[in-house]
Amino acid sequence: MNRFPFTLLFSVLAFAGWSQTRNVWWAWGRDSVIAPVWLHHSNSLPPAFVPAAFNYTSDFKHCAIGSLADTDGVLQLSTGNAGVLRNSSGVQVAGTGWPLATTRAVGLVLPVHGTSKVSAFQTASVTTGAAPMVLAAWEVDLLGNNGAGSLSQPGPLVLADSLRPHIAATLVPQSLDYWVIVADHLLRRILAFRTGPGGTDTIPVVSATGVLESTLGHSDNMVLNAQGTMIATRSLDTDRIYLFSFDPIDGTASLFAEFVDEFGAGGLEFSPNGQFLYSIRVPAFDQVEYVQWDLSSNDPQTIYDSANVVHVEQVPGGMLVPWPRLGPDGCIHVPVAFEHHYTSILMPDLAGPACQVVSAYIDLPGSWMDGRTTNQCKRYHDSELDLSVADRGPVPVELDLWPNPTSGLLNLPAEPAWVRAQVYDLRGRSVLDRTGRQAILDVA
Structure with missing residues (x-):
């Protein structure tokens, strides 16, 4: 043949x-x-x-x-x-x-x-x-x-x-x-x-x-x-x-x-398959709840009754609760800049505690700006790395990151010498810690 x-x-x-x-x-x-x-x-x-x-x-x-x-x-x-x-x-x-x-x-x-x-x-x-x-x-x-x-x-x-x-x-x-x-x-x-x-x-x-x-x-x-x-x-x-x-x-x-959704002071996000909706609640000054709603039914009462608190965590009082976002890794990421705190929902397509919510404290050394992360939304263009930047100095500075498509490196622009730039991914791993005017970061 x-x-x-x-x-x-x-x-x-x-x-x-x-x-x-x-x-x-x-x-x-x-x-x-x-x-x-x-x-x-x-x-x-x-x-x-x-x-x-x-x-x-x-x-x-x-x-x-x-x-x-x-x-x-x-x-x-x-x-x-x-x-x-x-x-x-x-x-x-x-x-x-x-x-x-x-x-x-x-x-x-x-x-x-x-x-x-x-x-x-x-x-x-x-x-x-x-x-x-x-x-x-x-x-x-x-x-x-x-x-x-x-x-x-x-x-x-x-x-x-x-x-x-x-x-x-x-x-x-x-x-x-x-x-x-x-x-x-x-x-x-x-x-x-x-x-x-x-x-x-x-x-x-x-x-x-x-x-x-x-x-x-x-x-x-x-x-x-x-x-x-x-x-x-x-x-x-x-x-x-x-x-x-x-x-x-x-x-x-x-x-x-x-x-x-009582105490719903935080954001919303869908699971990757669209079956579940996640909501962030703040029922107390120092407490955050993660609630999962089952959207399998179109009946409002059935959806309301499906509320499942899948995670409760103690947080520093008065912190801003961010809005969660679904990442390309299939996880829902919830970074909190001002209190060095982050949470991830590892398997959001699964019902109840099986969705596996984990949280941790991100240690940002120094206290000039109280660990403020001014720019938590730059993303390297061809990797699964999500980046955040913290600045140190007498005034807030927006540190822009951009990839160099020919070299595969991530560029950090020139800033005043007193700026201490720290770059973290959403799991709190420090991938850059530098004081100075220019840095080039290889995140490959």
């Missing part, structure tokens, strides 16, 4: 990189993951890749990193004094004139597939105007301006105002577009903006109008499951949790459950 035709067919399929079991299509180094939540790079792919973007939050410090579309490295959206976009070499590519303040700003960067562009979205306080919050968008050409990067439009495109700081994204099925989803508690609605190679729609899909509770005094929380089919959001004013089904075809959200 002539095996040449079968060998040829197999070779063509292997070259195209089609993989139905991973629910991922890739070719020529592109990796279009269905759930764009965390930056993830499969070691089996070529170095030129387009990974999914992610949104990471810790202690009301927010940032986002996305891919350099069709190029190597990452793009970093900083919520510093001006808001800065940097390329993989750490070079600022945009930022001048952005009318955004830093108050509880949330950013998200998405690749524009098939181009050298990315779309950057941010909800933040505005420096002028009456609206307390806006959702702004930029399109940045990473290869413009002789490779230094350039804005494809003169300034931020304000898509909506009066928003609360929630933002998430998921791919539109059978498309290269994304839905950028915002839960607007102030105006009691959910908005979905479609963005892709054709640009960003300025008119959103509006749904769930009048359902969400209007809140003014606190920053609320919203998460999207990895499948892109369910939204959970919480009002911190009333401890009320809302669960929505999300249709990634038309961008609409429909409420199917709401209930009160």
Whole structure:
């Protein structure tokens, strides 16, 4: 039997990189993951890749990193004094004139597939105007301006105002577009903006109008499951949790459950398989509870009755409780910057205590800034290492980290000599401890 035709067919399929079991299509180094939540790079792919973007939050410090579309490295959206976009070499590519303040700003960067562009979205306080919050968008050409990067439009495109700081994204099925989803508690609605190679729609899909509770005094929380089919959001004013089904075809959200989670002062996160929702409670001044809700049923009472306290820990009184985030390792990570404390849910797809919640104390030597970690959201572009940076000095300093795509090293920019930079991964392992002006860290 002539095996040449079968060998040829197999070779063509292997070259195209089609993989139905991973629910991922890739070719020529592109990796279009269905759930764009965390930056993830499969070691089996070529170095030129387009990974999914992610949104990471810790202690009301927010940032986002996305891919350099069709190029190597990452793009970093900083919520510093001006808001800065940097390329993989750490070079600022945009930022001048952005009318955004830093108050509880949330950013998200998405690749524009098939181009050298990315779309950057941010909800933040505005420096002028009456609206307390806006959702702004930029399109940045990473290869413009002789490779230094350039804005494809003169300034931020304000898509909506009066928003609360929630933002998430998921791919539109059978498309290269994304839905950028915002839960607007102030105006009691959910908005979905479609963005892709054709640009960003300025008119959103509006749904769930009048359902969400209007809140003014606190920053609320919203998460999207990895499948892109369910939204959970919480009002911190009333401890009320809302669960929505999300249709990634038309961008609409429909409420199917709401209930009160007492003492729910912390954040929410879904398990990787979407069966469980985790909530962080603060029932006492020095105590934190981790609660698991079973979402197997659509009945609100059944979901409410499924509450299972899987972990209780004593914490320093008055610490800020962060929002948990699902990592590419399948664990849910809960770093707490101000009190050197972290918790991980190792097997969040399992019910009850089998989910294995562990916590530990991260020892940050020195006390100038009381161990404050100012930047806990930079991520090395092709490893599973999550990094945090602590600074030491008379004033807070934002230390930006970026990967060098050609050398595989992580760069720490020049800072004043008195700054003591300490880099930790989410398990508390110190991978860099340096005082000085420049450091290059090999995290391979």
